Amino acid sequence: MKNLKGACIFGQSGGPTSVINASAAGVFLEALQQEAITEIYGAEHGIRGILEEKFFDIRKEDVKELEYLKNTPSSALGSVRYKLKPVEVDDTDYKRLLEVFKKYNIRYFFYNGGNDSMDTCNKVSKYLQSVGYECNVIGVPKTIDNDLATTDHCPGYGSAARYVATTMMELYKDMTVYDTGLICVVEVMGRNAGWLTAASELANVHGCGPDLIYLPELDFDVKKFVNDVKEVAKKKNNQVLIAVSEGIHDKDGKYISELFSDAARDSFGHAQLGGLASVLANLLKDEIGVKVRPIEFSLMQRCGAHVGSGRDIEEAFNAGKWAVKYAVQGETDKMVVFERVANGKDYKIEYKLLDVALAANAEKKIPNEWINKEGNGVNKQFVEYALPLIQGDPKMPLEDNLPRFAKLKKVYAKNK
Numbered sequence: 001m002k003n004l005k006g007a008c009i010f011g012q013s014g015g016p017t018s019v020i021n022a023s024a025a026g027v028f029l030e031a032l033q034q035e036a037i038t039e040i041y042g043a044e045h046g047i048r049g050i051l052e053e054k055f056f057d058i059r060k061e062d063v064k065e066l067e068y069l070k071n072t073p074s075s076a077l078g079s080v081r082y083k084l085k086p087v088e089v090d091d092t093d094y095k096r097l098l099e100v101f102k103k104y105n106i107r108y109f110f111y112n113g114g115n116d117s118m119d120t121c122n123k124v125s126k127y128l129q130s131v132g133y134e135c136n137v138i139g140v141p142k143t144i145d146n147d148l149a150t151t152d153h154c155p156g157y158g159s160a161a162r163y164v165a166t167t168m169m170e171l172y173k174d175m176t177v178y179d180t181g182l183i184c185v186v187e188v189m190g191r192n193a194g195w196l197t198a199a200s201e202l203a204n205v206h207g208c209g210p211d212l213i214y215l216p217e218l219d220f221d222v223k224k225f226v227n228d229v230k231e232v233a234k235k236k237n238n239q240v241l242i243a244v245s246e247g248i249h250d251k252d253g254k255y256i257s258e259l260f261s262d263a264a265r266d267s268f269g270h271a272q273l274g275g276l277a278s279v280l281a282n283l284l285k286d287e288i289g290v291k292v293r294p295i296e297f298s299l300m301q302r303c304g305a306h307v308g309s310g311r312d313i314e315e316a317f318n319a320g321k322w323a324v325k326y327a328v329q330g331e332t333d334k335m336v337v338f339e340r341v342a343n344g345k346d347y348k349i350e351y352k353l354l355d356v357a358l359a360a361n362a363e364k365k366i367p368n369e370w371i372n373k374e375g376n377g378v379n380k381q382f383v384e385y386a387l388p389l390i391q392g393d394p395k396m397p398l399e400d401n402l403p404r405f406a407k408l409k410k411v412y413a414k415n416k
Contacts, residue, residue: 001330003036003330004036004108005036005037005038006038006106006107006108007039007106008039008106008107008108008324009042009043009050009055009108010024010028010077010110011042011046012024012043012046012077013047013079013116013117014079014081014116015079015114015143015302016075016302017160017303018156018160018163018304019070019073019308019312020074021069021072021073021074021406022314022317023142023155023317023319023320024076024112025067025069025320026316026318026319026320026322026323026324027320027321027323028061028066028320029321030320031058031108031324032059037324037328039057039059039105040058041055041057041104042056042058042076044056045078046078046079046113047093047097048080049077051100053100054412055412056409056412057412057414061408061409068397068404068407070317071308071313071395072305073302074303076408081116083119083120084123087126087127094127097127098127098131101128102133103415104415107135108135108136108138108328109121109124109125109137110139111124111137111139112140112141112320113140114141114143114145114154115143115147115359115362115363118335118361119361122139122356122360124137125137125332125333126333135332136327136331136332138324138327138332138335138336138356139323139334139335139336139356141154141155141319141337141359142155142156143156144157144159144160144196144301145193146364147192147195147363148359148362148364149363150335151335151339151359152337152340153340155312155316155319157195157196158309158311158389158390159307159309159313159390160199161196162199162307162312163307163308164199164202165200165203167297167301168203168208168209168210168241168243169208169209172208172209172210176239179237180291181233181238181290182290182293183229183233183241183242183284183288183290183293184241184242184295185244185280185281185284186200186244186296186297187276187277187295187296187297188245189246189297189298189301189302191247192247192363193247193364193365193366194214194217194245194366197215198213198215198378198386199386199390200213201378201383202383202386202387202390211232211240212240212241213242214243214244214245214248214375215371217368217371218375219251220248220249220256221251222250222283224375225280226283226288228374229284229288230287230288244276246276248276256279257275257276259279275296277294277295277296280294281293305394305396306394306396307394308396309391310392310395311347311388311389311390311392313395315338318351319336334353334356335358335359336351336353337351337352337353337359339351343385347388347391366382369381370382
C-alpha cells in the first residue's frame with residue numbers, strides 16, 4: 001500500500017543474537033529519514049509490548065546511542081516467545097492489536113525474528129488486510145540457527161559461526177598440550193538444523209578443528225558414535241574433539257538428550273534442549289575409559305559480539321534499513337531476504353523481498369550432499385558457503401577497554 005503516512009513500530013522476538021540490534025539500528029535510523037513516517041516506536045518484549053501498549057518513543061533517543069546498537073548484543077528492546085493463536089480460533093489478540101494500531105496511527109510494522117516470528121508477522125499482516133486496515137508489514141530475518149527458508153543465510157549466523165569456529169580453535173590448542181588422553185564433547189545450538197554446529201568445520205581450515213561433527217539432519221546412532229570416537233582415539237593418542245548439535249536424534253525422532261531425561265517445553269511447545277554434552281561424555285567415559293570433558297557453548301555463542309563478523313553486522317543493519325525502504329515504497333506482507341550473487345573473495349549479496357508466508361514455520365536444513373558419507377562431518381561445499389559469512393572486523397567500540405554498548409533512555413510512548 002503506497003502513500004501511507006503514520007507511525008512505525010518495530011519489535012524483536014525469539015532468541016537474541018549478537019547482531020539483532022544492528023537490524024534495529026537499521027530500522028530506526030532509516031525511519032528517521034523518511035517523511036512518511038511520523039513517529040517511531042520500539043515495542044517492549046515484541047508483540048506482547050504492543051498488546052500491553054508498552055513501547056518506547058525512539059525519537060527521544062540520541063542518534064549516537066542508536067548507532068551503538070550495531071555492536072550491542074541481545075535484544076535491546078526485550079524479546080518474547082509469544083505465539084498468536086490462529087484468528088479463527090481466538091481473535092482477541094488481533095482485535096487488541098488493531099485497537100492499538102488505530103490509536104497510535106501505526107501504518108508500518110516491522111518484526112524481527114526467526115521462523116515463529118515470521119509466522120506472527122504473517123498472521124498480523126493477513127488479519128489487518130482482512131479488516132481493511134492499511135498497514136505495511138515487513139519481516140526482518142534473524143536467527144543464529146540459519147534455518148529460515150527462502151534466504152541464502154540469516155543475520156546472526158555469521159557472527160555465531162565465527163564464535164563457534166574461533167572457540168573450537170582455542171579449545172583444540174588447549175586440549176592437545178598434554179601427553180595424556182582427553183576427549184572433549186562440545187554441544188552447539190541447533191534444534192533441527194545443524195548450520196551452527198557445522199561452522200566448527202571452519203576451524204579445520206587452519207588445522208585446529210573437531211575430528212567429528214554430528215548434525216540433526218541425520219539420525220544419530222549411539223553405537224556408531226562410540227565406534228567413531230574409538231577409531232579417532234586410536235589414531236590421535238586418545239585426543240578427540242567432537243562437535244554435536246543439541247538437537248541430534250535417533251531414528252525414531254527422539255532427541256538424544258531426552259533419552260536420559262524428560263525435557264521441559266517453551267511457550268512455543270519446543271523441547272528445551274541442553275545437557276547433551278554431559279550425556280555423551282558419560283557414555284564415552286564408560287565405553288572408552290579416557291578422561292572426557294563436556295562443554296556446552298550455551299548462550300555465549302549467540303551473544304559473543306566481541307568475535308562477531310563485520311559482514312554479519314553490516315548485513316543485519318542493511319536488512320533493517322531495506323525493510324523500511326521497501327515498506328515506504330508500498331511493499332507489505334513480505335520478508336527481507338539475502339540473495340547471494342557472487343561467492344568467495346568476490347562475495348556479494350542483494351537485498352530482496354519474498355512473501356513472509358514462505359518463511360513462516362519453514363525450516364532450511366543443510367543439504368545432504370554437504371555432509372560426508374560417514375555422517376560425522378561436512379565437506380568443502382559447506383566451507384565455501386560459510387567462510388565468506390564470518391569475514392570482517394566487528395569494529396567493537398570500547399570504553400575502558402571494555403565493550404561500549406548502547407544505553408537507551410527507553411521513554412514510553414504516549415498517545416498524542
